[in-house]
Amino acid sequence: MSERNANATDGAAGPTAMPDLAELCRLHDVGIDLIERSHDVDDLLDKVLEEYERRLTELPADAFDSRGGAVPGPVSGKIRALVMFATQAAALKARAASATEMRLKSERLEEMNRRLESALTEAETSRLRLDTVLSSIDAGVMILSPEGRVLRANRAARELLGVPEDVTLAWTAPAVLDSVPREGDAEVRLDDASGTARTLAVSRRTLDPATRDEVVHVADVSRRTREIEERHRLEKLAEVLKTLGVLSHKINNPLTSLLGRAQILMVKKDLDPQVTKAAAVISESAGRIAELIRELALVVKEGRQEAVEKLLEMHPASGEEGGRS
Amino acid sequence: MRILSRRTGNVVHLCFEGGDALDSVSAPSVKAGALECLAEPAHLVVDLTGIEFVDSAGIGALVSIFKTGRARGLTIRLAGAHPNVRAVLEIIKLDQIFEVHDDAEALVRELAVTDRN
Numbered sequence: 257m258s259e260r261n262a263n264a265t266d267g268a269a270g271p272t273a274m275p276d277l278a279e280l281c282r283l284h285d286v287g288i289d290l291i292e293r294s295h296d297v298d299d300l301l302d303k304v305l306e307e308y309e310r311r312l313t314e315l316p317a318d319a320f321d322s323r324g325g326a327v328p329g330p331v332s333g334k335i336r337a338l339v340m341f342a343t344q345a346a347a348l349k350a351r352a353a354s355a356t357e358m359r360l361k362s363e364r365l366e367e368m369n370r371r372l373e374s375a376l377t378e379a380e381t382s383r384l385r386l387d388t389v390l391s392s393i394d395a396g397v398m399i400l401s402p403e404g405r406v407l408r409a410n411r412a413a414r415e416l417l418g419v420p421e422d423v424t425l426a427w428t429a430p431a432v433l434d435s436v437p438r439e440g441d442a443e444v445r446l447d448d449a450s451g452t453a454r455t456l457a458v459s460r461r462t463l464d465p466a467t468r469d470e471v472v473h474v475a476d477v478s479r480r481t482r483e484i485e486e487r488h489r490l491e492k493l494a495e496v497l498k499t500l501g502v503l504s505h506k507i508n509n510p511l512t513s514l515l516g517r518a519q520i521l522m523v524k525k526d527l528d529p530q531v532t533k534a535a536a537v538i539s540e541s542a543g544r545i546a547e548l549i550r551e552l553a554l555v556v557k558e559g560r561q562e563a564v565e566k567l568l569e570m571h572p573a574s575g576e577e578g579g580r581s
Numbered sequence: 582m583r584i585l586s587r588r589t590g591n592v593v594h595l596c597f598e599g600g601d602a603l604d605s606v607s608a609p610s611v612k613a614g615a616l617e618c619l620a621e622p623a624h625l626v627v628d629l630t631g632i633e634f635v636d637s638a639g640i641g642a643l644v645s646i647f648k649t650g651r652a653r654g655l656t657i658r659l660a661g662a663h664p665n666v667r668a669v670l671e672i673i674k675l676d677q678i679f680e681v682h683d684d685a686e687a688l689v690r691e692l693a694v695t696d697r698n
Binding site for chain 2: 301302306308309313315317318319343345346
């Protein structure tokens with residue numbers, strides 16, 4: 257009887273070193289095949305419990321006295337073997353429980369991984385969808401860091417701000433955006449590569465309060481601006497033409513009287529020759545003014561600025577080329 | 582000895598009446614009666630209150646109940662063991678395999694609440 261077995265027999269306090277299972281089988285005539293048939297901890301525990309139960313049946317009914325103590329003698333060896341099997345079974349039970357817990361944790365982890373992968377796939381699909389949409393629109397969209405570095409920019413943003421495709425990100429936002437306040441809107445003018453002026457409507461908004469990233473919206477409103485400017489120009493032209501119309505009418509009346517009087521003087525025979533000559537000059541000048549008034553009336557009627565400019569080219573101011581004193 | 586079973590939620594409380602020994606005489610009926618209760622419940626509490634003596638056959642019945650319950654995914658717990666019975670369990674190290682509790686009623690209530698939550 258080994259010291260280890262003796263300790264197990266009298267139930268002394270203190271841990272008993274777990275016997276090597278092969279030694280256990282050898283000592284108690286349990287074939288190694290018991291172990292070899294067991295392909296997992298749960299199966300091995302079942303077999304150890306079976307052996308425990310079998311050995312219990314080998315014990316006499318009075319193996320335990322009325323006070324619960326072991327009966328010494330030949331039966332004590334069997335009880336010791338029983339104790340060893342119980343100890344082994346307890347260890348296997350703990351391992352089996354631990355293995356079950358690990359398996360459940362692993363299954364939960366696998367499930368979490370599947371869900372995470374699914375969520376990531378869905379997020380990636382959404383991102384690609386969003387990228388496709390952003391690439392197709394004519395408005396520029398950019399994400400800026402708090403330091404003003406461009407984190408993302410769609411095709412339209414790069415085109416509108418004149419940034420080539422091969423410029424990597426972490427590119428600093430164009431200086432033209434400096435004039436647009438944070439959380440604000442403004443129109444900025446920018447010359448494109450061909451030197452054509454563009455008007456861009458820019459909006460800056462906070463995208464994420466936590467990171468202070470911004471989203472910038474850029475739209476080309478040049479056409480709208482030109483249309484507005486053209487409308488203003490036409491309105492001014494209309495005012496000019498209206499004024500010309502009024503002036504020509506106001507000038508025409510006294511001019512007609514002037515021309516008439518001059519022509520009357522010219523046909524009088526008893527006038528001083530200098531007066532007649534002066535009347536002729538007045539008549540000629542009045543005639544020229546009348547012609548100018550008629551041409552202005554035509555411009556007013558047609559409403560074309562080109563006609564006004566042409567008129568001005570044809571009748572330059574006094575002292576310029578073609579002018580008469 | 583008669584075997585009584587009472588269900589509280591998912592807990593079956595098995596107790597014994599009409600005897601104070603779990604031995605070679607009562608062990609077979611105890612084993613058979615307990616096995617009938619192992620079909621559905623998640624927890625089986627074997628109430629040893631009143632049992633003052635247990636022999637190898639009685640221990641064998643408890644081990645058999647434990648094995649069968651384990652195979653069916655059940656948890657088997659002992660409760661209310663008399664000091665004599667507890668001493669036997671400790672000698673043959675079955676207290677390392679079985680969970681042995683002091684109060685069977687309290688254990689049943691605790692298991693039933695845990696399951697509800």
